[in-house]
Ligand SMILES: [Fe+2]
């Protein structure tokens with residue numbers, strides 16, 4: 001799905017969060033609970049910020065402009081945000097469960113990897129829904145000064161949410177073949 005140029009910087013967050021999830025799973029493949037915790041906490045933190053900006057700025061704007069359509073209704077986005085928030089928190093809890101084992105073995109870590117599948121499927125579905133119905137409609141309806149004003153509000157909400165959540169979890173650096181880091 002092509003990105004909406006006007007809002008692609010924010011849409012890029014979707015890929016970044018999916019990468020955090022994959023890194024969480026890879027960490028558990030290595031039975032590295034410290035790294036898995038960092039990835040799960042980063043994912044939860046970034047998801048809370050991202051959905052907060054969508055909930056407070058983009059969704060109300062989408063509704064005000066009368067852009068809701070079949071498959072792109074506010075109640076669907078809201079329900080998915082609620083469920084994804086619970087699932088992301090569940091990943092942090094899952095790491096806590098594994099940390100309580102003495103020690104966590106391969107089979108235990110496999111359960112942690114499988115625990116991420118629900119989030120992954122719903123997040124993928126949700127991102128496709130947003131990329132098909134939310135972002136293109138907003139990109140077509142908002143431009144120029146209004147778009148600048150929307151970005152200002154998004155940035156302000158993001159800043160307030162990050163302040164409220166406290167410092168972001170320490171960045172996790174994950175060795176990968178293409179040498180990217182989160
Ligand atoms: Fe969303």
Ligand SMILES: [Fe+2]
Pocket residue numbers: 014050054130
């Ligand atoms: Fe999103």
